[in-house]
Amino acid sequence: MRPFWPISLFALACLPALATDAETDFSARARALHERLVTLDTHLDTPANLQKPGWNIMQSHNVADDGTQVDYPRMIAGGLDGGMWAIFTGQGPLTPEGRAHARNAALQIALRIHTMVAAHPDQFEIARTAADAPRIAAAGKRIVYLSIENSYPIGEDLTLVQTFFDLGVRVMSPVHTAHNDMADSASDASPAPWHGLSPRGRQLVVECNRLGIVLDASHASDQVFDQMLALSKTPIILSHSSCKAIYAHPRNLDDDRIRKLAASGGVMQLNSLSAYLVDTPANPDRNKAMAEFFGKYGGSRSLTPAQTEVLNRERREFMAKYPVKRANFDDFMKHVRHALEVVGPEHVGFGADWDGGGGVTGMNDVSCYYKITEALVQAGYSEKDLSNIWSGNVLRLLHAAEDFATKQKKP
Ligand SMILES: [Zn+2]
Helix, strand or coil: CCCCCCCCHHHHHHCCCCCCHHHHHHHHHHHHHHHHCCCEEEEECHHHHHHCCCCCCCCCCCHHHHCCCCCHHHHHHHCCCEEEEEEECCCCCCCHHHHHHHHHHHHHHHHHHHHHHHHCCCCEEECCCCCHHHHHHHCCCEEEEEEEECCHHHCCCCHHHHHHHHCCEEEEECCCCCCCCCECECCCCCCCCCCCECHHHHHHHHHHHHHCCEEECCCECHHHHHHHHHHCCCCCEEEEECECCCCCCCCCECHHHHHHHHHCCCEEEECCCHHHHCCCCCCHHHHHHHHHHHHHHCCHHHCCHHHHHHHHHHHHHHHHHCCCCCCEHHHHHHHHHHHHHHHCCCCEEECCCECCCCCEECECCHHHCHHHHHHHHHCCCCHHHHHHHHHHHHHHHHHHHHHHHHHHHCC
């Protein structure tokens, strides 16, 4: 039977080469279910692309051509209603200049997200409360929550948390891949300075609770996770993380901690970045070449469209010269199934790290996102389970954060 949703080129790219009628019929039903859900991804690194010269969120792009994974047409194709659009700043020096630079960069990214939404008011809308997501989805628009990955921009000035809250930030993580003012990182090999959260990191937790921001422990060390879980008055999130039991990366979470997270009402959102899913052998030559490549194109904001073309061509050549072992869709689903087996569908969701290194063979960009629903329907999960997994759980956390903040304001 012919599926009743319009097959786009995107969908063809996600389908197996040969499908029986029964398989196609099943896919159509799973797809229809997927379209009924409100779907959120809690870690979209797409704001980094908004500054690319000539790049337009309203046009469809091809990940093989320009490396991007999310745009409006592909969100429609994959059935993604929206998510947390990340204000990410890489960790730099812990100096007044470094912190000021990070603060300015983060404010500019927030502005860029708002500019994108303002330019396309019929397609996107900023969400500030848990109740906004279903309302915006019902209006047929994409949902834009803001999140902060790495609190480096907050630096020594915690009043900036309020500033970013006012700009719409509702999820915030203290740290990225290097230790900083707030906390120890899971993936920094140098001695951990804080053995968890720093005194300011603890204040950050209190301030996020006060305002109604959900705390995010992705990238944080296990000790930071434990301390955030103990300190936070509302359930925390792992916005894009994977399971240590499936692949023992220091950035992944062990089963005991996944259970503790669930016991406190929290949610783990599964990542699709290959290096966290499967063993990818170290390649020093590639790392060196990559550092040179980034050094050459670090300031890509100032490139002309013609120079961007050259960059994209060189990026393709680089990928061909230094291929990396990639995880595939089954590898990703192993982590998803494991998390679901350990804590069940009320504590699991997705933050696939699109435009931040995520994507696996068989699910290369957001246009293939509905495949997860297909796989989970096949595995016996109900529509209610899927509704929780795709957004209900995250919205529960946002509700809890809002409720706590509201209660604090009462005399
Ligand atoms: Zn990340």
